[in-house]
Structure formats: C-alpha cells, structure tokens
Amino acid sequence: MSNKVVRIKDIAERAGVSTGTVDRVLHDRGRVSQDVKEKVLKIIKEMDYEPNYSARALGSNKIYTIAALVPNHSSDSYWNQAILGIEKAEKELKQYGITVIRYSFNPHEVDSFMERAKEVTSKGPDGIILAPLFYKETLPFFDEWNTLNIPFIIFNTQISEYNPLSYIGQDSYQSGLLAGRLLSQLHSDPCSFLIAHIDEDIGNATHLMKKEQGFRNYFSHNNLSGKYKLQRVELQRKDYALFQRQMDDLIENNPDLQGIYVTTSKGYAIATYLEQRHIKGLKLICYDLVPKNIHFLNRGVISFLINQNPRGQGYWSVNHMADYLVFKKSVPVIKYMPLDIVAKENLNYFIHEE
Amino acid sequence: MSNKVVRIKDIAERAGVSTGTVDRVLHDRGRVSQDVKEKVLKIIKEMDYEPNYSARALGSNKIYTIAALVPNHSSDSYWNQAILGIEKAEKELKQYGITVIRYSFNPHEVDSFMERAKEVTSKGPDGIILAPLFYKETLPFFDEWNTLNIPFIIFNTQISEYNPLSYIGQDSYQSGLLAGRLLSQLHSDPCSFLIAHIDEDIGNATHLMKKEQGFRNYFSHNNLSGKYKLQRVELQRKDYALFQRQMDDLIENNPDLQGIYVTTSKGYAIATYLEQRHIKGLKLICYDLVPKNIHFLNRGVISFLINQNPRGQGYWSVNHMADYLVFKKSVPVIKYMPLDIVAKENLNYFIHEE
DNA sequence: ACAAGCTGTGTGTGCGCACAAACACAACTT
DNA sequence: AAGTTGTGTTTGTGCGCACACACAGCTTGT
Numbered sequence: 001m002s003n004k005v006v007r008i009k010d011i012a013e014r015a016g017v018s019t020g021t022v023d024r025v026l027h028d029r030g031r032v033s034q035d036v037k038e039k040v041l042k043i044i045k046e047m048d049y050e051p052n053y054s055a056r057a058l059g060s061n062k063i064y065t066i067a068a069l070v071p072n073h074s075s076d077s078y079w080n081q082a083i084l085g086i087e088k089a090e091k092e093l094k095q096y097g098i099t100v101i102r103y104s105f106n107p108h109e110v111d112s113f114m115e116r117a118k119e120v121t122s123k124g125p126d127g128i129i130l131a132p133l134f135y136k137e138t139l140p141f142f143d144e145w146n147t148l149n150i151p152f153i154i155f156n157t158q159i160s161e162y163n164p165l166s167y168i169g170q171d172s173y174q175s176g177l178l179a180g181r182l183l184s185q186l187h188s189d190p191c192s193f194l195i196a197h198i199d200e201d202i203g204n205a206t207h208l209m210k211k212e213q214g215f216r217n218y219f220s221h222n223n224l225s226g227k228y229k230l231q232r233v234e235l236q237r238k239d240y241a242l243f244q245r246q247m248d249d250l251i252e253n254n255p256d257l258q259g260i261y262v263t264t265s266k267g268y269a270i271a272t273y274l275e276q277r278h279i280k281g282l283k284l285i286c287y288d289l290v291p292k293n294i295h296f297l298n299r300g301v302i303s304f305l306i307n308q309n310p311r312g313q314g315y316w317s318v319n320h321m322a323d324y325l326v327f328k329k330s331v332p333v334i335k336y337m338p339l340d341i342v343a344k345e346n347l348n349y350f351i352h353e354e
Numbered sequence: 355m356s357n358k359v360v361r362i363k364d365i366a367e368r369a370g371v372s373t374g375t376v377d378r379v380l381h382d383r384g385r386v387s388q389d390v391k392e393k394v395l396k397i398i399k400e401m402d403y404e405p406n407y408s409a410r411a412l413g414s415n416k417i418y419t420i421a422a423l424v425p426n427h428s429s430d431s432y433w434n435q436a437i438l439g440i441e442k443a444e445k446e447l448k449q450y451g452i453t454v455i456r457y458s459f460n461p462h463e464v465d466s467f468m469e470r471a472k473e474v475t476s477k478g479p480d481g482i483i484l485a486p487l488f489y490k491e492t493l494p495f496f497d498e499w500n501t502l503n504i505p506f507i508i509f510n511t512q513i514s515e516y517n518p519l520s521y522i523g524q525d526s527y528q529s530g531l532l533a534g535r536l537l538s539q540l541h542s543d544p545c546s547f548l549i550a551h552i553d554e555d556i557g558n559a560t561h562l563m564k565k566e567q568g569f570r571n572y573f574s575h576n577n578l579s580g581k582y583k584l585q586r587v588e589l590q591r592k593d594y595a596l597f598q599r600q601m602d603d604l605i606e607n608n609p610d611l612q613g614i615y616v617t618t619s620k621g622y623a624i625a626t627y628l629e630q631r632h633i634k635g636l637k638l639i640c641y642d643l644v645p646k647n648i649h650f651l652n653r654g655v656i657s658f659l660i661n662q663n664p665r666g667q668g669y670w671s672v673n674h675m676a677d678y679l680v681f682k683k684s685v686p687v688i689k690y691m692p693l694d695i696v697a698k699e700n701l702n703y704f705i706h707e708e
Numbered sequence: 709a710c711a712a713g714c715t716g717t718g719t720g721t722g723c724g725c726a727c728a729a730a731c732a733c734a735a736c737t738t
Numbered sequence: 739a740a741g742t743t744g745t746g747t748t749t750g751t752g753c754g755c756a757c758a759c760a761c762a763g764c765t766t767g768t
Contacts, residue, residue, distance in 0.1 A: 005449055007724060018748045023726065031746060052449050054408035055724035058753050062726095095359050095406050095754095178699035185657065186539060218699070303539065338703035341695035345532035345572070349692035361754060372718045377756065385716055409754035412723050 006047045015040045053327050063097045064325045067120045069130035072104030077290045078310050085314030093322045110134050117141045128152040129317040153321055155313040157207055168316050168335045170308050172207040176214020178339050179285050182304050183259040186283040191258035192229035198266035211263045237269055247273050259283035268292035271301040298344050307340035307350050360401045369394045407681045417451045418679045421474045423484035426458030431644045432664050439668030447676045464488050471495045482506040483671040486513055507675055509667040511561050522670050522689045524662055526561040530568020532693050533639050536658050537613040540637040545612035546583035552620035565617045591623055601627050613637035622646035625655040652698050661694035661704050
C-alpha cells in the first residue's frame with residue numbers, strides 16, 4: 001500500500017469532478033446526480049479515503065454549544081470530579097469551537113432536575129450530556145430531544161431505551177460481581193456479608209439493584225452460597241443516632257459478620273462508625289475516591305475501593321459529543337469504564353490521572 | 355474570561371508586530387530583537403495563548419519516521435501487545451505524516467539488539483522509541499543519539515540517565531508494594547511468602563530488583579516483618595525437570611508457604627506446576643494479561659494479575675513522540691502507567707481497552 | 709567605498725477542508 | 739420568447755499556522 005495520504009483532491013481528480021462535488025457526496029448534501037455520486041463513492045472506497053480531521057476542524061469555524069446537565073451537590077466530591085472531567089475536555093476542545101454550558105441540579109430533588117432540563121431544552125443546544133438520575137422523569141425529555149434532533153449522551157446511569165448517542169459509565173452488574181470476588185477472597189472462611197445501601201431509594205435506583213444482583217450472583221455462580229450468608233440492609237444517615245443503633249444491632253445479631261459491601265460511595269459512613277466502636281478486622285468495600293474514603297483506605301479501614309471514575313465519565317462524555325459534532329466521527333454506543341480496583345498502593349495513579 | 359480563542363494574529367496586533375515575528379518568538383528561531391521578544395512573550399502569557407494544534411499539523415506537511423526498537427519473541431504475547439499499541443497509534447497519526455518502522459530483536463540475545471540498534475542509528479530516523487532491556491549495552495546508543503540530536507523515548511524499563519525525551523511504564527517499586535498489600539490481604543495469618551524471579555538474570559534487570567525491594571518494604575513499613583517470612587528464589591524453566599524439583603523442594607521446606615509473588619509475567623509456569631501437583635490454596639500473584647495467565651486467573655489458580663499495559667505503553671510512546679515532533683507540544687518526562695489490579699471479573703475491560 | 713553578509717522585520721503562500729457563491733444548463737412557466 | 743425555477747457542477751475564500759521569501763538597515767572585509 002502506498003504511504004501517501006489520500007485527499008479529497010485526489011478523489012476528485014480520479015473521478016473527473018471538482019472537489020466541491022466530492023465534498024457534497026461526503027456530506028450527503030444532495031445536488032449530485034446519482035451516477036456521479038455512485039462513481040465518487042466507489043472511488044472513495046477504493047482509495048480508502050480517511051478525512052484529515054485537522055483540516056476538517058480548521059475549515060468549519062462553527063461554534064457548538066453543549067449543555068451539561070449534572071448534579072451539583074457541593075458536598076459531594078463525586079459530582080465535582082465529573083465536572084472537572086467536563087472542564088478538562090472543554091479546555092482541550094475550545095479551539096474546535098466547543099463551549100460547554102453547565103446546568104446543575106440538586107440530585108435529591110426531582111423538581112430541580114425537571115426545571116433545569118426544561119431550561120436546557122429551551123436553549124436548544126447542539127448537544128446534551130447528562131447523568132439521568134431520575135429514570136421516570138427523564139424519559140419525556142429524551143422523547144423531546146429526539147424530535148428536536150438534539151443528540152444526547154448519558155453517563156453514570158445507564159438507560160438503553162430512547163437511543164442516546166452513547167452511554168458512558170460502568171457495568172453495574174459486573175461491578176457487583178467484582179465486589180463479591182474481592183470480599184470472598186479477603187475472607188475465605190465461612191462467614192456472613194452485608195450489602196448496604198446508604199441514603200438511597202433503591203426502588204428508583206436500578207443501578208444499585210444491578211450491583212446487588214451481581215454481588216449475589218458471584219456467590220451462587222461460584223457455589224459459595226452455602227459458605228457465605230448474604231444480607232441486605234438499607235440505611236439512612238439523616239438521623240445519625242438511628243444509623244448507629246441500626247449498625248449496633250447488625251453487629252450484635254451477626255456475630256459471624258466479616259465483610260460489608262456498600263453499593264455507593266458512602267462507605268466512609270460505616271468506616272467512621274467502625275472506628276468509633278473500635279471494631280477491627282471487618283472487611284469493607286465501597287465505591288469512589290472521595291476524600292473520606294481515601295482517608296479510610298489509607299488507614300486500612302476500607303480494604304478496597306472500586307473506582308467509577310466520574311472524572312473520566314465527564315471527560316469522555318464531552319469528548320464523544322465533540323467527536324460527533326465537530327469531527328463527524330462515529331462514536332461507540334456504549335463505553336464501559338474499566339472497573340478499577342484501588343488500594344492504598346495504587347491510589348495515586350487514579351487521583352492524578354491525566 | 356472571554357470565550358474567544360487567541361490566535362497568533364491577535365498577539366501580533368497587541369504587540370504591534372507582524373505574525374511572522376510572533377512566530378519567530380514562539381519557535382525561538384532567533385532574528386528578533388531582545389525587547390520585542392520580551393514584549394511578545396509577555397503578551398503571549400497575558401493572553402494565555404494556546405496554539406491551534408490542528409492548524410499547526412496542517413501547515414507543515416513534513417513526513418516523520420519513527421523507529422521502534424521492540425523485542426519480537428513471537429511466543430511472548432507481552433511484546434506483541436506493545437506492538438499492537440504502536441500500530442494503533444501509527445494508524446491514528448498517519449494523517450499527520452507519522453510513519454513507524456519496526457526493528458525487532460530477540461529479547462534474550464544482546465547481539466541481536468546491538469545489531470538492530472546500529473541499523474536504526476544508520477537510518478537516521480526523526481525519533482526512536484525502544485524498550486531498553488539490556489542496560490549496559492544500551493547506554494552507548496543513548497550517547498550517540500544524543501549527539502545526533504535524535505530524540506528517543508524509552509518504555510517498559512526505566513533508565514533515567516542520558517535524558518530520554520520521556521519514560522513510559524510502571525513504577526516498579528510501587529508495584530512491588532502493591533503486590534505486598536495484595537498477598538498480605540489474601541492471607542492475614544502468619545505464614546511465609548516467596549518472591550520468584552523466573553527466566554531472568556536479575557543482576558542485569560534493575561526493575562525486577564525494584565519490584566522485590568518494594569515488596570519487601572511493604573512488610574517492613576507496615577510492621578509485618580514478624581508476621582510474614584519472605585524468601586527469594588530464582589528459577590529457570592529451560593530444564594523443566596529441574597524447575598519441578600526446585601519447586602518440590604520449596605514446597606517441602608516451607609510448610610507454612612501461603613503465597614508466591616512472581617516478578618514477571620511467568621506466573622503461569624508456577625500455576626501449571628501447582629495444578630500438576632494438585633496443590634490448592636496457595637495464593638499466586640504475577641504480571642500481565644498474557645493468555646496463559648488469563649487461563650489460570652479464570653480457574654482461580656492465580657489470584658490477581660497486575661497489568662503493566664504493554665499495549666498502552668506502545669501506544670503512548672508513539673503518541674508522545676508525535677506530540678513532540680508534529681505538534682511541538684511539551685511531553686512529560688515520566689508517564690507512569692496505572693497499576694491495574696486485575697481479577698476475573700474486571701478482566702474484560704483491560705483486554706478490550708480501546 | 710562598496711559588495712557581501714548579517715539582523716530584524718513584514719509579506720505571501722499553501723496545507724485539506726467546508727462552505728458560499730458563481731455558473732451552466734435544462735425544464736418549466738407565463 | 740423571455741423569464742423563472744431547479745439541478746448539477748465548478749470556483750473561490752478563509753480557517754490558523756509554518757515557513758520561505760523579501761527587504762531595509764546595518765556591520766564587516768578587502
């Protein structure tokens with residue numbers, strides 16, 4: 001194969017037409033006779049043409065606005081990290097005419113989300129990225145954006161219907177499986193494990209149910225159901241005294257309790273409790289590199305963290321949208337983020353990740 | 355801050371000079387008076403100028419050849435993966451005029467390396483990437499390339515002296531620490547662990563020594579030296595009967611042996627032995643997602659793999675070289691790859707990684 | 709003293725592409 | 739028959755940058 005890069009001009013020459021015609025064929029802008037179109041397409045294929053993305057970005061000096069609909073619970077560094085990723089991508093893509101406008105909502109108030117989503121819709125951005133925390137309430141917006149022809153990318157929480165341009169995030173079920181593996185390897189003798197959902201309405205949070213399902217299936221698939229006893233518990237931290245009492249009860253009633261799997265980033269809540277009560281030896285696994293979790297990981301109270309990489313999720317969401325809008329590249333329908341197992345010793349690479 | 359992207363033209367305007375002058379300042383091509391240079395630099399900083407890399411790559415239609423000096427032991431999928439990463443980068447960068455020429459050598463024969471390295475030097479490429487497996491023999495080439503002004507990037511094995519443009523790979527010491535953490539968490543009762551170097555001349559392989567050092571230091575730093583006994587062993591598989599006998603001896607003489615840390619990707623050798631001898635319960639940790647290791651990871655013989663991501667190393671090596679040559683970006687002196695902990699359940703994400 | 713070389717500066721061109729504008733020509737209308 | 743629309747095509751311009759070139763004013767060497 002030749003090492004010369006094929007340009008539009010080369011195709012035009014071979015086809016005996018001008019570059020403008022080739023351009024119209026490439027972008028399907030019409031105004032090309034059927035036979036010429038076919039001829040050009042054939043030559044494009046033959047010569048294995050690949051557009052020069054630099055030139056493409058340079059030539060079209062459009063300005064694209066991307067709306068980012070992201071929770072903004074300032075106390076929750078998880079979402080802040082997602083925003084950091086978004087901002088990083090924005091900085092890199094600014095020169096291609098990408099501007100990201102953030103619309104933040106309260107992740108615990110549906111109304112707040114609805115209001116912001118309406119605002120986004122009225123602004124008519126070129127693309128939307130969002131973390132669809134409220135399943136039911138989000139669907140009508142998907143419908144509307146589809147009819148308005150606004151592409152949208154979802155991240156963090158998977159919703160396959162209503163064809164988003166792309167989903168970016170983890171496979172919750174698989175991460176449950178992984179958590180099962182980790183806990184069972186940390187304690188190989190028969191004992192009981194807890195599955196803790198903290199501060200969540202798990203009826204509405206399908207991804208947490210998937211995590212639990214994965215966790216449970218790890219044990220059944222590996223014939224460990226007889227060896228380990230599993231128990232689910234839902235906890236709220238609003239009333240901390242109550243939280244403590246519930247934990248006290250759990251510890252007391254489960255003398256063979258050896259491990260706890262927290263399905264969210266709230267593992268630090270249990271870690272705090274364990275330190276207060278001077279309970280040692282209990283294996284604790286939860287999600288995400290928020291400062292409190294890192295604190296307890298370093299102290300050995302949390303054994304492992306599973307990194308959901310919110311920063312990467314934000315970054316790739318914007319990036320894929322830009323690939324679609326600016327470079328007209330095809331983007332993958334699903335981009336599963338890796339399930340990073342984080343211990344004290346490899347923590348740094350996930351914090352400082354570029 | 356304004357959302358307008360700053361161009362060379364804007365800087366020229368503000369400085370009251372032409373774009374050519376700004377260009378000369380930017381590339382330090384001389385022919386600019388000292389005061390003008392300072393003024394322009396000041397304005398560049400003030401306006402937070404960032405070059406448009408698309409335009410930069412577009413304008414200069416040079417062709418760059420990068421020489422890749424990589425082991426090619428066809429039976430070793432580790433290096434094949436590195437090559438896959440290199441090829442992926444090459445494909446992406448072809449349109450910017452990057453061509454990668456591979457020079458493969460036998461990783462077990464110094465002469466083979468020397469010969470190829472000489473060949474590379476005589477071809478005078480625009481940049482060189484290499485895995486410097488033979489420390490002593492590589493240094494003279496570094497010297498030569500430095501005088502010839504050929505930038506080189508090393509990966510996989512770190513050599514800090516002789517200022518390479520960049521090192522890409524893992525922090526061996528840190529990965530030893532991590533291995534210590536993993537093994538000690540897998541077996542929390544007092545016992546003894548083995549550090550196994552297989553098929554290597556560890557006198558010449560500094561990175562393996564660093565791994566061992568890290569591993570040992572994990573235990574001393576965490577006051578676990580009393581609890582766990584550590585023992586180093588060097589094994590060769592050439593004579594497999596001998597290998598087996600050595601292993602038999604080790605098992606017999608260490609009744610409290612509970613875990614083995616293999617400093618390379620050769621963990622599958624020990625896994626094979628363990629299966630043959632029907633030895634169960636021994637915890638095994640080693641490196642890299644080569645097929646045989648994956649096989650034993652799936653069967654539970656290997657507990658965890660630490661992924662050194664050869665694919666990523668190859669990819670980033672070419673990428674950084676292109677950043678330097680084509681886009682004139684500054685590249686980081688060290689890019690440490692993350693220490694990925696791989697279990698059966700998160701294996702997929704590291705295999706199919708884009 | 710005057711060509712030759714150096715220094716500091718401005719100008720012009722082209723990279724591959726997107727897109728607008730211009731153009732040619734046919735098929736209709738009125 | 740002249741105008742009107744629509745279709746297929748070409749031509750031209752500009753994106754931001756690198757780099758070759760032009761040129762003026764100055765310093766040398768002979």
